[in-house]
Amino acid sequence: METAALQRIVDKYVEAFEKADLNMIRQLYAEDATLEDPAGSPARHGIEEILEFYKAGFAMGMKLKLDGKPRCAGNSVAFAFDGVMKKMTISPIDVFEVNANGKVQHMRAYWGPENVS
Amino acid sequence: METAALQRIVDKYVEAFEKADLNMIRQLYAEDATLEDPAGSPARHGIEEILEFYKAGFAMGMKLKLDGKPRCAGNSVAFAFDGVMKKMTISPIDVFEVNANGKVQHMRAYWGPENVS
Numbered sequence: 001m002e003t004a005a006l007q008r009i010v011d012k013y014v015e016a017f018e019k020a021d022l023n024m025i026r027q028l029y030a031e032d033a034t035l036e037d038p039a040g041s042p043a044r045h046g047i048e049e050i051l052e053f054y055k056a057g058f059a060m061g062m063k064l065k066l067d068g069k070p071r072c073a074g075n076s077v078a079f080a081f082d083g084v085m086k087k088m089t090i091s092p093i094d095v096f097e098v099n100a101n102g103k104v105q106h107m108r109a110y111w112g113p114e115n116v117s
Numbered sequence: 118m119e120t121a122a123l124q125r126i127v128d129k130y131v132e133a134f135e136k137a138d139l140n141m142i143r144q145l146y147a148e149d150a151t152l153e154d155p156a157g158s159p160a161r162h163g164i165e166e167i168l169e170f171y172k173a174g175f176a177m178g179m180k181l182k183l184d185g186k187p188r189c190a191g192n193s194v195a196f197a198f199d200g201v202m203k204k205m206t207i208s209p210i211d212v213f214e215v216n217a218n219g220k221v222q223h224m225r226a227y228w229g230p231e232n233v234s
Contacts, residue, residue: 003229040191067185068197071210071227074157078210078227080185080197093188093195093210095227110188110195110212112120 001098006077009096009104010070014081020058022051030103037109038092050107060085067091075099091115118215123194126213126221127187131198137175139168147220154226155209167224177202184208192216208232 009028016024026047034043035050044050067080075098083090092111099105126145133141143164151160152167161167184197192215200207209228216222 003231038190039193039195068208069231071208071232072229073155073225073227076156076227078156078195078212080210091185091188093197093212095195095210095212108190110190110193112189114120115186115188 001072001075001102003072005102006072006096006098007070009098009102010066010077010079014064014066016054017058017062017064017083020061022054022058025054026051028104029107030099030101030105033103033105033107035107037107038112039095039108039110057083089117091117118189118192118219120189122219123189123213123215124187126215126219127183127194127196131181131183133171134175134179134181134200137178139171139175142171143168145221146224147216147218147222150220150222150224152224154224155229156212156225156227174200206234208234 012028029047029050031047033050034045036043044053062083062085065082070077070079076095078093078095080093092109095108096104097106129141129145146164146167148164150167151162153160161170179200179202182199187194187196193212195210195212197210209226212225213221214223
């Protein structure tokens, strides 16, 4: 997958949080995508479960600030960011695996309590 | 897996580069581990192929500087860093999946040309 396409997905992701726009999230993900946040926890399956997850994040007013450039490799992109909310900031690394249609097929967010401030 | 154990693996990893100590790398990995660097490229299989890879990195004098705290989640840890060499710096995000024996079973390094300076 082209680096520019992977970077665009990350840009759109940041913008979706900026606008709290669930429809933008819907457009980024495959219908049958999975999401693990945090990685290793039971996965959410399918776009409807995934949208519920973002709805909660948007309700907390979370905005994303990228920490460095996205790292694109093969059909994946990893990126570090601060998720800034009113009373706390969470600093995960997300990894998106993107399918042949350019949609996020698997999302894993790596973070623990020590990444919350 | 305990956060402290995952963080210790990352600390040992940084130290192995500092000392260019292949034996420390050997102790971190499972015998039958796999390594994809960059992610999506053909995996190296088994500790001997993996050690060949690090031998090359050590020959280039690479030293690691962590960029932020490791992100520990489940049995995985993701971390951003600068790999500093004489004439260039590479800034990947690595993800280690650790097995029940506390050894790295899968390593994937996310980076592309845009993460080299």
